[in-house]
Amino acid sequence: MSTKKRDTALIEVRGLTTVFHAENGAWPAVQDVSFVLRPGEVLGLVGESGSGKSVTGFSLVGLIDPPGEIVAGEIRYGGEDLRTLAPERLRALRGDRIAMIFQDPLMTLNPVLTIGEQMAEAILEHHDESRSGALARAAQALARVGISSPDARLKQYPHELSGGMRQRVAIAIAMLNGPDLIIADEPTTALDVTIQNQILHEVQKLARESGTALLWITHDLAVIAELADRIAVMYSGYIVETGPVDAIIDRPRHPYTAGLLASAATHAQPGERLRQIDGMAPRIDSRPSGCPFRTRCDRASPACAGAMPPPQGDETHLFRCHNPLPAGGTP
Amino acid sequence: MSAPLLELKGITRHFSAKRSLAEHILGAFGHASAQPKILRAVEGVDLEIRKGEVLGLVGESGCGKSTLARVATGILPPTAGSLAYAGRDVATLSRAQRLEYLLKVQMVFQDPYASLDPRMNVERIVGEALAVHKLAPRGDIAARVEKALTEVGLDPAYAKRYPHQFSGGQRQRIGIARALAVEPDLLVCDEPVSALDVSIQAQIVNLFLDIRAKRAMTYLFVSHDLGIVRHVSDRVAIMYLGRIVEIGPAQEVFSSPAHPYAAALIGAIPSLSRRKRSFEPIPGEMPSPLAPPSGCPFHPRCAHALPVCSERRPVLAPIAPGRQAACHLHAAEAAS
Numbered sequence: 187m188s189t190k191k192r193d194t195a196l197i198e199v200r201g202l203t204t205v206f207h208a209e210n211g212a213w214p215a216v217q218d219v220s221f222v223l224r225p226g227e228v229l230g231l232v233g234e235s236g237s238g239k240s241v242t243g244f245s246l247v248g249l250i251d252p253p254g255e256i257v258a259g260e261i262r263y264g265g266e267d268l269r270t271l272a273p274e275r276l277r278a279l280r281g282d283r284i285a286m287i288f289q290d291p292l293m294t295l296n297p298v299l300t301i302g303e304q305m306a307e308a309i310l311e312h313h314d315e316s317r318s319g320a321l322a323r324a325a326q327a328l329a330r331v332g333i334s335s336p337d338a339r340l341k342q343y344p345h346e347l348s349g350g351m352r353q354r355v356a357i358a359i360a361m362l363n364g365p366d367l368i369i370a371d372e373p374t375t376a377l378d379v380t381i382q383n384q385i386l387h388e389v390q391k392l393a394r395e396s397g398t399a400l401l402w403i404t405h406d407l408a409v410i411a412e413l414a415d416r417i418a419v420m421y422s423g424y425i426v427e428t429g430p431v432d433a434i435i436d437r438p439r440h441p442y443t444a445g446l447l448a449s450a451a452t453h454a455q456p457g458e459r460l461r462q463i464d465g466m467a468p469r470i471d472s473r474p475s476g477c478p479f480r481t482r483c484d485r486a487s488p489a490c491a492g493a494m495p496p497p498q499g500d501e502t503h504l505f506r507c508h509n510p511l512p513a514g515g516t517p
Numbered sequence: 518m519s520a521p522l523l524e525l526k527g528i529t530r531h532f533s534a535k536r537s538l539a540e541h542i543l544g545a546f547g548h549a550s551a552q553p554k555i556l557r558a559v560e561g562v563d564l565e566i567r568k569g570e571v572l573g574l575v576g577e578s579g580c581g582k583s584t585l586a587r588v589a590t591g592i593l594p595p596t597a598g599s600l601a602y603a604g605r606d607v608a609t610l611s612r613a614q615r616l617e618y619l620l621k622v623q624m625v626f627q628d629p630y631a632s633l634d635p636r637m638n639v640e641r642i643v644g645e646a647l648a649v650h651k652l653a654p655r656g657d658i659a660a661r662v663e664k665a666l667t668e669v670g671l672d673p674a675y676a677k678r679y680p681h682q683f684s685g686g687q688r689q690r691i692g693i694a695r696a697l698a699v700e701p702d703l704l705v706c707d708e709p710v711s712a713l714d715v716s717i718q719a720q721i722v723n724l725f726l727d728i729r730a731k732r733a734m735t736y737l738f739v740s741h742d743l744g745i746v747r748h749v750s751d752r753v754a755i756m757y758l759g760r761i762v763e764i765g766p767a768q769e770v771f772s773s774p775a776h777p778y779a780a781a782l783i784g785a786i787p788s789l790s791r792r793k794r795s796f797e798p799i800p801g802e803m804p805s806p807l808a809p810p811s812g813c814p815f816h817p818r819c820a821h822a823l824p825v826c827s828e829r830r831p832v833l834a835p836i837a838p839g840r841q842a843a844c845h846l847h848a849a850e851a852a853s
Contacts, residue, residue, distance in 0.1 A: 234716060383796045462723055
């Protein structure tokens with residue numbers, strides 16, 4: 187078992203706001219986002235396209251390029267603020283203590299290097315080790331994500347592998363150095379369920395045995411219900427609700443969370459119409475005033491056009507809503 | 518039980534894999550490597566789609582489900598086997614009858630971005646088939662387009678707009694309106710909601726259910742999203758490596774799958790009601806359709822494999838009323 191302390195925060199994000207500058211103004215992709223992640227904990231960051239979940243993940247590791255800019259907030263990691271860290275110090279952390287898995291594995295993989303070369307590089311960049319030792323560890327990591335004949339794969343180039351295989355290589359690279367935190371952005375969305383299971387099996391083991399914390403970014407609530415300890419639901423840049431898995435799935439307070447859950451096919455009799463949220467999420471440059479969900483919300487009142495309400499609720503289960511669902515069970 | 522609207526018999530579809538540059542050069546010097554490689558996408562599939570039903574077709578990437586769907590629409594000719602539409606062999610149809618079959622079987626594609634011509638406005642996209650095949654007098658086309666757009670929940674005022682002016686969900690509605698405009702009997706939907714956001718998926722699934730209720734539409738619904746297939750399907754067929762391994766009433770197959778692969782696949786479906794699950798992988802990987810294993814294609818990964826499984830390929834055989842599975846375990850049970 188891990189020797190890392192599981193009760194203290196590994197990473198603490200406070201008031202993170204990331205905007206994208208355009209000719210007609212600065213549009214916030216991430217607004218006033220706060221959360222804490224402890225060692226070995228899995229936080230599911232759930233939202234639809236454009237909700238800001240990926241930009242949140244990118245912001246944590248300093249991967250926001252112009253016209254994007256982090257304009258407010260703190261990202262505390264090991265006593266330092268990642269926002270103000272020197273670039274070389276951040277580079278030393280990335281890929282070693284903090285790893286990232288992208289939806290598209292070709293963002294991780296270098297097309298002109300063999301799998302073995304880039305995996306060895308990922309180890310030797312951060313650790314003093316022999317090349318043969320690094321390659322042996324790389325082969326082990328490939329075997330762990332279910333890749334058969336790993337030694338042969340090490341000699342192949344990314345284009346020789348299928349999409350599912352490439353993603354497993356990217357995940358193996360993220361796990362190579364036994365990081366403290368893995369930020370995974372829709373890592374299994376394009377994969378089949380059985381391969382998804384293989385990968386979830388490995389990351390779950392890593393979280394349980396090595397105390398690696400996971401920030402798992404996805405639109406798939408069912409996967410996150412099975413994997414996560416806590417869930418944060420994003421809509422139009424805000425975390426609109428966050429809390430322990432059971433509270434969010436069984437007793438949601440925010441109408442958007444409740445709507446997403448109710449629209450799941452498992453919540454209806456086969457063949458019956460699903461409960462749907464009408465309309466679609468507003469574009470970043472045409473969000474309504476106040477609560478951005480109010481134009482699709484069946485509980486909206488005049489107050490919702492005013493200001494976005496601050497987080498309320500108890501210590502663990504927070505939501506931002508003027509007219510929350512009653513506590514104690516799904517309606 | 519109603520008669521089959523579309524019947525597939527012994528459908529096989531092979532593709533010849535492209536030879537690599539090295540193989541071409543060796544070939545040019547007379548060192549050709551024996552035979553060109555054959556990718557066996559679909560192997561001897563029998564399948565009937567009954568009038569008015571929703572038949573779900575599921576399986577993982579590369580199992581041949583999309584190829585089979587394309588064969589069913591007539592877009593892709595099979596390498597072997599035959600199709601019968603409304604009781605008549607498609608190969609023997611006259612030109613006019615064949616055109617009618619092609620129009621009566623319409624397809625809805627996965628990618629609403631790639632499947633709409635960006636240079637055509639919505640009215641032309643939806644009305645094109647009507648105009649080209651002279652299915653409606655020129656003066657009536659605008660009204661038919663308006664009707665189709667209204668049916669899929671789009672404002673007919675958008676008829677003059679172009680695809681890039683719509684969101685993903687709206688584009689998928691345009692694709693559905695295009696299919697409905699020619700009054701089809703069968704919609705073949707290939708991953709129709711996979712590219713959409715969760716809240717939009719529910720809207721499109723509801724649209725399919727509404728169309729079914731209103732038009733008694735028949736569907737072949739192809740998807741890797743097992744939760745949605747379970748929700749919309751009357752019957753479901755599960756494919757592995759080009760073959761159907763199990764078929765039967767959807768609720769029965771999903772609640773008690775008989776084939777070990779079906780059981781593994783269905784067991785892997787994520788569910789909102791399970792928490793802190795211990796994920797267990799299926800050992801091994803899907804073999805390449807270029808070199809399928811001997812015997813049962815699933816035997817190298819199957820926890821229940823018997824010696825016979827690597828020797829003889831099990832055939833799809835009845836295991837319960839309306840249910841079939843291709844597995845030696847069930848044949849052994851039936852015999853004992």
